[in-house]
Amino acid sequence: MSKKQRKNIITHNKLITFLIIIFVVSFFLVSLFSSVFSYIYNSKLYDKKYQKFGVYNIFDRNIALNKTNNIINFFDSKEELDSNFFNKSEISHLNDVKNVLKKIKIIYYISLVNLWLVIVLIVYLDKPNYLEHLINLIYYSGIFILIIFVVLGILYLIFGFYYVFEKFHQIVFIDNYAFDPMDSNMKSLFPDSFFLFTLKSIFIELLTLGVIFSIIGGIIKKILRKKN
Secondary structure, eight states: OOOOHHHHHHHHHHHHHHHHHHHHHHHHHHHHHHHHHHHHHHHHHHHHHHHHHHHHGGOOOOHHHHHHHHHHHTTTSSSOTTTTSSSSHHHHHEEEHHHHHHHHHHHHHHHHHHHHHHHHHHHHHGGGGGHHHHHHHHHHHHHHHHHHHHHHHHHHHHHHHHHHHHHHHHSSSSSSSOTTTTTTTHHHSSSSHHHHHHHHHHHHHHHHHHHHHHHHHHHHHHHHHHHH
C-alpha cells in the first residue's frame, strides 16, 4: 500500500468518524427536544398533572386548562397572553420562553436534517461497509445518551434539582424567573413539583432509549464480528 493510499484511508476514516459524531449529537438533540415538545404541546397531559399536583385546589379546572391553552397558543403565535390573568413579569418570562422555544425548534430541524444527511453520506462514501456504520450510529447514539445521563446524575447528586434548575434559568433567562406562588398565577399553575415530575419523565424516556439503542447496537456489532 502506497503512502498516498494510506493517507486516503486515514482521511476517509476520519470523515466517517466525524459523520458519526454529528449523527450521535443530532440524535440526542432530536430525541431530547421531541420529548420536550410532547410534554409542552400535549394539552391532555396537563389535566392529569394538575390533578396530581393539586392545581385544581387553587384554580377551577376550566380556568386552569383555558389559561394553559392560552400559553400553548402564545408559544405558537396564535394568540396573546391574557394580561388579566398573567402579570407583566410573567408575560415577560413567557415571552423569553417562547423565544427559547423558537431557537430550540431551529436546532431541532437542523438536527433532523443532519440525521438523514449523515446516513446518505455514509452510504455514498462507504457503501460496502454501510451496514456496519449504521449499527455504529445506533450503538454510539445510545452510549452518548448514557454518558450524558451519568454527567447529569452526578450534577444532580452533588447540587440537587433546585440548584441546577435555578442555574439553568439564570443562564437562559435575564432576571424574570423567580416567582412566588402566593402572588403568581403562573407559578401556581406550574409549581416546582410539576417541573420536577416532567423532567424526571423526560429523563426516564431518554435513558430507556439510550439503554435500548446501546444494547441492540452492541448485540448486532457482536453478531457481525462473529460472521466476519
